[in-house]
Amino acid sequence: MALRTPLFDWHVANGGRTVEFGGWDMPVQYGSIVEEHHVVRQAAGLFDIGHMGRLSFVGPDALALLQRISTNNAATMKNGQVRYALICNERGGIRDDVLVYRWPDAWSMVVNASNRDKIVNWIAQYTKGLDVNVRDETTATCMIAVQGPQAMTLCRALTDTDAEQLAYYFATAAHYRGRNCIVSRTGYTGEDGIEIIASADQGLELWEELIRRGAKPCGLGARDTLRLEAAMPLYGHELSEDIDPFQAGLTWAVKMDKGEFVGREALLRRREDASLPRRVGLEILGRRAAREGSTVLLEGRPIGHVTSGTVTPTLNKPIAMAYIEPGHTTPGTLCTVDVRGKIEEARVTPLPFYRRPKG
Template identity: 45%
Template structure:
């Protein structure tokens, strides 16, 4: 395997020394697993897992029209967002199809928009091309940030050992700019696992020390494999699977992140408004297989023998020990569907998403 052209995160040496299996992900050499996906998945659900997601992209919007620019680009009404609040939302084309799904951090002086690694260049181009008339500076800070995700019921108690910030006051989708282990950091109560937890934005040089500290304090290193099974159990979209330029955020079931009454209209608002009024052409549903097998991305969905959609993501759920999946289907699909797995038709029933919801502690 040639790795000369792959990029590395500041935590690459940590992954190597932990014996991680490294794969090419969005042009980065990333850990897909350390000990094993099931064990890492379980650690996040039961205790705490630690992910390196430094490959994610960060774009900062500065200047007098920063808010106006972000308003135009994302589906959420960021004017209703307070400084210190993070918001999940989509970026759309005029067609309503999805450019990316992002998190917008509103800071006192600017906006930090966190994008998927695989979309970074496309997004930056889209952001700049659509805001040329505005007085805004859009800076790609992707290489200036390391990003650690500490996720699981024990995340807070572990992180507490490294910071003086009162973590209990950081509510979900809130963040503070503070210090961890003496180093500047954004501490955000967000994640992609369905568990409580934090995402920690640090300077690259500060990341390896904190990583080692958190592991010593009991966080289990977890790779992209577990990240995918965790997010799927939690019913969260993955760009490239549930979202793409042909799929609108309404179809993907993230209408909660789409504010159609924005005064400053976002790109794609008219198309989504129309889609909402005329009814969705396809919709995302969760399902569990009733026959043997595992549904995977791209497998056809059938309804009474006729093609009715496609599986967007599927796996054997480590928590439920059942084959679960998400599928983009025609409106007629209700309680049941079939999945064609390598020529075999396997019955499935639709179920509410998320598949897994954490209990109150």
């Protein structure tokens, strides 16, 4: 049976349509996905992201472990800093994309729901001989995201920390109604906002307070269209065990000079391999949306496939992310996509499709 966050009953009682996602029963929408999408772009949306895996690393060798299993350099992080990283297999393929948090006396990591067990088991293989205690705190805690241009003002004095003082991709320990929580200036929507991790039993009161403050609940459907516009990769779509970070356009999250890490040798080779497909953005010039699996063609010849696609609510046109042969990835390149048997014109487009206006 699928897992449930502390907010599951609230979702069902409030019109949330739930689907199984990454082993969890999660709300995909409460009403219109398009309206929920616009709320996040224009005001403030609220997301139950309790399905995301939350791991903690305590002990003198925590840094050594993180350096070993992830591609980014944790050693240069400041206290409270959050950094995107990949966990690779020995072939350089991506096992997961994660956020690493540095605390004064510990580290933590947020992993994808669908990969949580896989990553916990993977990490266990690399803890032998190290003095570090890895704990899975997912079910003991809840995680809620508030995203949108009004998110920061709406969250004023929500906790005893001033979240507006947090730089982007920084987090702090705080208190919500007297109890420990974490406030992190991160998100998966392309908007400003915070993600809050609190005790599981505070989830409902925190959620309801945020609604009273004006945040509107949004489901995973809007989260998907938002992240697609922002060109953020989604594991299982743009990222997989067979795709390496260079192909995915995530070279910036791989620090080859930080020392040995799992997958580094393979990545040294793959970095030089000019034959591997690359992630690109596509704008479909017709009305129909290309979806995952649609074939991308150049002059009738298959050159790749779509990994995610929708009609973007902000730009009101079909967009997609795809992996295509290198050599055709220059923005402006015209191609076609086989959308369920009908050929649609398309154009390679720079990513992201949407970038929030600087405030």
